[in-house]
Amino acid sequence: MYLKTVLRWISCLRPMKHRHSLLAILCGLLLLAGAAFGQESAFERLSPKAQPLSPEAAFDVRTEQQGKNLVVTMDIEKGYYLYSDRLSLTSDGTPVARLDATRTQTKQDPNFGQVEIWHDHARVVFGPVTGQVRLVWQGCEEAGLCYPPQSRNLTIDADGLVASLAQAGGRVWVILAFFGFGLALSLTPCVLPMVPIVAGMIGAQTSKTSPARGFGLAAIYVLAMALAFSLIGAVAAISGANLQIILQTPWAVGTMVALFVLLALSSFGVFELSLPQQITARIGKIAPKPGHPARAALLGFSSALIIGPCVTAPLAGALVYIAQSGDLVLGLAALFALGLGQGMPLLAVGLFGATILPRMGPWAIVVNRSMGVLFLALAIWLCARILSAPMILALWSALFVGLGGAMLGRARLGNALGAIALVIGCTQAVGAALGADDPLRPLEPLRASRTPEQPSHKEAFRPVASLADYHSALATGQPTLLYVTADWCTSCRSIDRHVLSDPLIKDALKDWQTLMLDVSQINPERQTMMDALGVVGPPTMIFTQGGQNERLLGEISLRDMQAQLKTAHASQ
Template structure:
């Protein structure tokens, strides 16, 4: 995901025509006279530098050469800010504070930040410049009362002028927030639309695919591609509106509206809705709007009869089915929270949601285009979507139930599917090996798997991929479980608990994982990333802490607010002094390779 993020930014920079940082800013240093050096920054076309961000510092104030004076050209006003639209032409008068002689190497640190008039602001940058100075030609003076800018002493090295680089490494989330702050409106829309496309197949969005397919299928006969596209668009727009409203509220007030919908009774109610939808797919009953509502809708227009229900389903799906946070979403929320600009942040969130909804729009439209004629095929497709809806219901209710009970439900669903595939029925005298025999064989395997899930669940198994672990010899079971489990985290729920852990572990690095049972990406992190052997070895260097946000109570909201967490998954890192390493924050899911690379960069 990180690689795709930077690729998208690069493509946008290329497409809009923005200069790369080393093209936009070209600093150089030269001797104006024996006691004066000059620093120029050659600016690219339509590039300017903020006056208050320009700083010149002596890297080593102990080298015997001091800055006696610093002068530069006057700044101009640009949109209310003092800027340099051409090189600031810095002039630095030199003197010496000790009896040094001969040629000396003076090292100067130049810090600055600039923007493009086309609508992009670059990150703060710094570069080291060095120049040879003849100390014999400098006058000696006292440094008392001097207004010289000095930087803390650093390790001296023979550094040549280097290209600009980021002064402070920023997290991926902050970089995305800067995209909104510094970009033009269309640049923001295109960028966040691209981010949405990248997030479209994450665990937060994928469960919506069978939902929109079954909703379109449930509309019945006469469903063409045009009608299916319209209904899919209603679903996607409703989902986008929900994400936007939830995001703006979270950015303005720090309240996670999605988390508020993760209470047990809401999840249970929505899971029950999916069960009812599934039963209608199996023709247990015909799901339709009550007659008194239908009569009113018919007065408004028959075409609107299914629109309201689909709009409600799309709105609620965004809040209940996919409540997890990714870096682009968190970046937009940070921008809204810091600036209060809910309009621009809302536009970014809406563009992100539309990008996430494009695959749903395609799936929904094709569901109508390729809908088979009434008959056996229609019954089979409806049954498939019915099973998928039951699976989503189990997946959702699993946030409330324990893992053993959830395993029993999955086992029951597998047996139900196997029976409907005629796994226990005889083949007959003349079976068709291309259809019935193959289906029966597959059904029999599903039946065996379902039985193993039931038996394993009753015996205390938790992993659906290893339902018979409780019956294996202890040694083998231990190995099997160990290969699929992550390292143990100390679970906490409050600020006080985390503060105590940080105080107790001075001298050690601490990794804090913000987790919730209702967050699908959090579980994916545990199952795919934290369980990786290389990742487990790398995490030996950290004290592991997990903040459980499942309850979404006052304590959970307080600790989320303190650290600027808008929702899980999020991982923070603290150094040996208990200070947060802000640039190391992780928001959203990371693969094991991405996570290992990130640990290596901290």
């Protein structure tokens, strides 16, 4: 109003300024006085009761971004309507497709033919689109007034975490936030396997290690790990390939396994004692001596493969951001910060490990050998991504039997621990022979064959064959949960055991059709599905209900799942 007054004052003043400056001033004063008394115009309006509503009051138009779609919700006052064909969303002047819309009513008028309109309430989904868009709508009052088009300019954020963080606080904020996410993730099963690696790296030194040196080594390790982590992610995102495909190829896993076996052998002192000098020297070059910075870097670089396949919400967010926006620098920086955050506890291990772990005398050897065992365990753990479950049980059996055998006959404690290891090893062997698939429950097949229990969650989840299959399942309108999982996905195992087998969850899922996409083996069909659904990897859960979908990613806790099902239930 003030602006209008000023403009009118200007337009009144200007044409007269030469000839009638006194009049102009009077005119300005009058206008200002008019504004002061709230008199906008020489005309009077009818009483507000006799007036139609303002377009803002007649049509309450709200917008909400869902992924890359824009959901437009319109509440229309009684006695007013909106034209379906005059609602549009344009991006750079190009119309954006309507994915879904409330059914229109046909307004039949003998004089004016037919138009499609909405009364009362309407919801329209436009998409996919990102960036600047313009929403335009137009409607009328039944009693006899048509409004000019109303419009609103909106920005559809590039989908996801990174873009929204960047919008909230800029690039630095993105990097800080990802560092924070990394810290939060650093104690998940995805990152924990790296603790013994670092401990081994520090502890396995023969010379005295100062805390500073331990910290330095750990820092090199973490930097290399974060660097590799971000590089792998970036390559995956740019090439459009799936991170799992890169990290689960037998040769990638095989390389890692070989590296860990080499490290184990080195920890056992194999290269120093029993092998001929020439071979020792050569392998010694490949596997640098414990405590060497190069070894720390090499280990860190390859350890990225351990955390790489653990899909977490921030990782997925960063990968999707790089793929969609092409903003490699910010995506890389975010991944690097995530990796650094995940590595923070390792620095503590480096700093304090050096003081806690003994370096001299027989205990140093024990620590060294233990690290060797840990490296072998890691190698088996990695093998689980490419080998069948019974094979893994067989390998565990071999490790424990070997460990037990080595420990027997060495002092009392050694005898006791050795006996335990032997028992575990034998149980694993039996499990392998029975075809068990869970190293923590090697004798499960025995129990299962005797007492046919209620179907486990895995049977309750129907595998989906294709995208068409999934879409036809969604078309039934029943609430649908799609669980993307894989055998090699450690987080998935934890979800299976602690979340999906929970009676409360089972009960809450009763009315849901539960589908499963198993990506243990990637084939083109599954890859297409993952691409189409925007799934970065397992574990991912997509809850679809009433045309809306929500997803949970990564290490899903019992509480997450309960909350998700509760909100889904509430919206039902």
